[in-house]
Amino acid sequence: MAVYAEGVALLGFIGESAVALAGCIAHPSRMRWRPLLSNIGSAGVNALPIVGLLSFLLGVVVAYQGSGQLRQYGANIFVVDLVGISMLREFAPLITAIIIAGRSGSAYAAQIGTMAVTEEIDAMRTLGIAPLEVLVLPKILALLIVLPLLTVFADLCGVCGGMLMARAQLGVGFEEFFERFTNVVSVTTYLVGIGKAPVFAAIIAVVGCFQGFRTKGGADSVGRQTTRSVVQSSFLVIVADAMFSIAFSALDL
Numbered sequence: 001m002a003v004y005a006e007g008v009a010l011l012g013f014i015g016e017s018a019v020a021l022a023g024c025i026a027h028p029s030r031m032r033w034r035p036l037l038s039n040i041g042s043a044g045v046n047a048l049p050i051v052g053l054l055s056f057l058l059g060v061v062v063a064y065q066g067s068g069q070l071r072q073y074g075a076n077i078f079v080v081d082l083v084g085i086s087m088l089r090e091f092a093p094l095i096t097a098i099i100i101a102g103r104s105g106s107a108y109a110a111q112i113g114t115m116a117v118t119e120e121i122d123a124m125r126t127l128g129i130a131p132l133e134v135l136v137l138p139k140i141l142a143l144l145i146v147l148p149l150l151t152v153f154a155d156l157c158g159v160c161g162g163m164l165m166a167r168a169q170l171g172v173g174f175e176e177f178f179e180r181f182t183n184v185v186s187v188t189t190y191l192v193g194i195g196k197a198p199v200f201a202a203i204i205a206v207v208g209c210f211q212g213f214r215t216k217g218g219a220d221s222v223g224r225q226t227t228r229s230v231v232q233s234s235f236l237v238i239v240a241d242a243m244f245s246i247a248f249s250a251l252d253l
Helices: 002-026 033-043 045-072 076-117 120-126 131-170 174-184 187-213 219-250
Strands: none
Touching: 002 131, 002 187, 033 045, 033 076, 033 131, 045 076, 045 131, 076 120, 076 131, 076 174, 076 187, 076 219, 120 131, 131 174, 131 187, 187 219
């Protein structure tokens, strides 16, 4: 019953956020541009090092693990297929979303939760300021902008890591790698990975803000809701990725 009640509350929160977004689209002057730019910087620019490092290492691991099997059959060049398709289609968008869920989603929940505990949100409502327009919409829009860009950056770093490992372990040169990469990795594969990012961004931002607004009591509740936001957003991102895989398989993409 608690899970059902929380699910209903989440749907209500999504509806309220959609109404607030529609109001801002109808009246652009209500959009809070400074918080939007601040969230783009904190969720996007500041996340580049960790996203790039983990994606690079993931590309290295994928190429290294595949090299042992490919070498047995003399199929060294197929490491390009392995790294290119797996990174662009699955690993880069998924690892980027999970990093942002743990980094930015938790920050959203903690920030809003702290404001709820200290009654700042109630004070905003008393002053006639809509908390959704000030606290939620800038975060959602910022993630919708930066997560696809971070995914592109993760694609690049992951492929570079796989390329270096392919040269070190399998003797596949850079020129040979690039030539094979352009032949086997289609634009559709790239767009499939990028197309997942906005959905993942919406899930992370909405769940993080929702759990922040559900904070009640004291500091213990802030920590509890922050943990829930990371667990739930990561779980929903993986579920969404599985559904995307099923749908793209059915559509032969």
